[in-house]
Amino acid sequence: MKHANRGLRVMLVDDDQARLAMMEQALVAEGHVIVVRLDAQADLLAGVTLHQPDVIFIDVDAPSRDTLESLGQIHRERPRPIVLFAARSDAETAHRAVHAGVSAYVVDGLHPTRLSALLDVAIARFEVHQALSRELSAANARLADQRDIEKAKGMLMKRRKIDEDEAYGMLRKMAMDRKQRIGDYARLLLAASDLL
Amino acid sequence: MMNGLEKSRVRLGMLPLADAAPLIVARSCGFFARHGLDVELSVERAWAALRDKVAAGVLDGGQMLAPMPIAATLGLDGVAVPMVTAMVMSLNGNSITVSRALHARMVRYLPEGPTAGSCATALAAVIAEQRERGGRRPIFAHVFPFSAHHYELRMWLASADIDPDNDVQLCVVPPSQMVSELESGRIDGYCVGEPWNEVALQRGVGVAVASKHEIWNNSPEKVLGVTRDWAQEHPNTHRAMVAAMIEAARWLDIEDNRHEAATLLVSEHMLDAPAASIFASLRMRTGGIVFHRGAATYPWRSHAVWFILQMLRWKQCWLAPNFSDIAFDVYRCETYREAAALVGEPCPRADYKSEGARFIGSPTPSTDGGSIMLGPDAMLDGSIFDAADPLGWLKLQRHGLPTVGYASLLSANVRHS
Structure with missing residues (x-):
């Protein structure tokens, strides 16, 4: 599967015109669309809202990177992968960051044909991160369910003097009657008993 | 190597802000050297860049916004490399500034001798007025999603019943661009650290309407952060770094030294701001930056719990964390105490304190058998926060609603008997 991510809408943010041109050329050659080129002082939020890019390329050291961080927070339902690039002199940052899984870095002066491969890496990594966040939430919920069902069962056994199966x-019947998930109902019971 | 340091050459990141002073002082006045450390400071242009470089190991650590290590450990920042802090670099120092145009409209609703509270109420009146006329919502900027600035701005707005998510528009602007953005009218106000409020004032672009010490007095601003793994691999270097920084903070809170510190900041050309505003930023005054007094450098775990609550309240956190586990993991009181012992610094015996209840300073028992006078910690909205019952505080808030269910939070924080 070579370059599964084709025809992406790309936003480029940089003050270095030569570097921008190099990236644009390489990305267009791979079938991507540059929807907007902005300098680092531009209003990035407005740019993203207006042009709806799929992916954003930005200099690792651009001050406006903090603005993009807030974008990830605001548009949690549709966050965008960000590809960072660094000056050649900062190759150490790039190599270590890629190794540490921080993000996909493109080093200035890199052969243009590798850009698109890096784009794929960035998007793949972004998707893995998104999936992990979702899985983590789900796993946490499952663990909490198990724990709370156990606790609620224990409380019922003690109060009603019944065995575990009963x-x-x-618990299951009470949850079903109220059309609630058994874990949620167990928590409600526990919360209520905390108040007594 | 001296004191069994795992590493003596250390690279630390900072942003060009007045409250980076402890790092600059620790290097230039020889505090790092005294502890066997050869420190290179790297001036970064964005918090995100600093965080990435620390996460990737390009930097050993650095100045961070107090909530950053918590967001990193909870995995909310998109990078999810767990980080810790064993030392607070500064308290107070931020202000909320509004444009002259907005201030002119607020003035009609302001009493004589306006306070942070009455300014927020006046803003609420202007917003209501504007809504009737169909005008756009005011735009307020802060510096980073996980920053004390962000939470202070929201707390100030919410104190006057302004809904930060609907009645205004919030955005992030790099500190050095705040003043020009305000001048151009692209934003109507901001919450930022020094020297950027001083610059707006001296250039006549904006008016300060609330300061961090009025919103939550003596609350944490910046911390010295490293990754959890780095802390584990370099316990002696970490301890030495914190010890040197405590000495720098102690030096900085001697009033006579502030002028010298400002001269140092100006001569190092690290801050891209006029010298006059840098001197004003470091002047000792009510609401100014606190580096040391009142156990300022101590990483109270109650502060960590407070920040987790803000992340929940303002929908930044979609997980149900265990508050005390995260506070224990991220805010390292133990490392601080070890470092403090190296430099004869008395420190609080407790890991937690109540927040919001101190309207005047009061003492807390210290590890040397005596006591330390803590500064007041009152909050603008009158909140009193007990870290033993964080959910009780969360339930009382009118604005902001966690995306995480209350029941999930409850079950994640059931006290194990």
Whole structure:
């Protein structure tokens, strides 16, 4: 599967015209669309809202990177992968960052044909991160469910003087009657009992 | 190597801000050298860049916004390399400035001798007026999603019943661009650290309407952060770094030294701001930057819990964390105490304190058997926050609603008996 991510809408942010031209050429050659080129002082939020890029290329040291961080927060439902590039003199940053999984870095002066491969890496890594965040939330929820169901069962057994199976049956029926997930209902019971 | 340092050459990142002074002082006045450290300071242009370089190991650590290591450890910042801090670099020092145009409209609603509270109320009146006329919402900038600035701005707005998510528009602007953005009218106000409020004032572009010490007095601003792994691999270097920085902070809070510190900052050309505003930023005054007094350098775990709550309240956190586990992991009181012992610094015996209840200074027991006078920690909205019951505080808030269910938070924080 070579370059699965074709025809992407790319936003380029940099003050270095030569570097911009090099990247643009390489990306266009790979079938991507440059929707906007901005200098580092430009209003990035407005640029993103207006042009709806799929991916953003920005200098690792641009002050406006903090603005992009907030973008990730605001548009959590549709965050965008960001490709960072660094000056050749800062190759150490790039290599270490790629190694550490921080982000995909493109080093200035890199052969243009590698740009698109790096774009794929950035997007793949971004998607892995998104999936991990989702999985982590789901895993946390499952763990919490197990723990709270156990606790609620224990509480019912003690209060009603019933055995474990009966307690679980009662919990499940009460949750079903109220059209709630059993974990959520267990938490409600526990919260209520905390107040007593 | 001296003191068994795992590493003596250290690269630390900072942003060009007045409250980076402890790093500059520790290097230039020989505090780092005294602890066997040869420190190179790297001036970064964005918090995101600093964070990435620390996460990647290009930098050993650096000045960070106090909530950054927490966001990193919770994995909310998109990088998710866990970070820790064992020392607070500064308290207070931020202000909220509004444009002259907005201030002119607020003036009609302001009493004589305006305060942070009455300014927020006046802003609420202007917003209501504007809504009736169909005008656009005011735009306020801060510096980073996970910053004390961001939470202070929201707390100030919410104190006058302004909904930060609907009644105004919030955005992030790099500190050095704040004044020009305000001047151009692209934003109507901002919350930023020094020297950028001083610059706006001296250039007549804006008016300061609230300061961090009025919003939450003596609250943490910047910390010295490293990755969790780095801290584990370099315990002696970490301890030496914190010890040197405590000495620098102690030196900085002697009033006579502030002028010398400002001269140092100006001569190092690290801050791209007029010298007069740098001198004004470091002047000792009510609401100014605090580096040392009142156990300022101590990483209270109650501060960490407070920041986690803000991340939840303002929908930045979609997980249900265990508050005390995260506070224990990220804010390293133990390392601080070890470092403090090296430089004869008394430190609080407790890891937590109540927040918001001190309207005047009061003492706390210290590890040397005596006590330390803590500064007031009152909050603008009158909140009193007990870290033993963080959810109780969360439930009381009118604006902001966690995306995480209350039940999930409760179950993640059930006290194990």
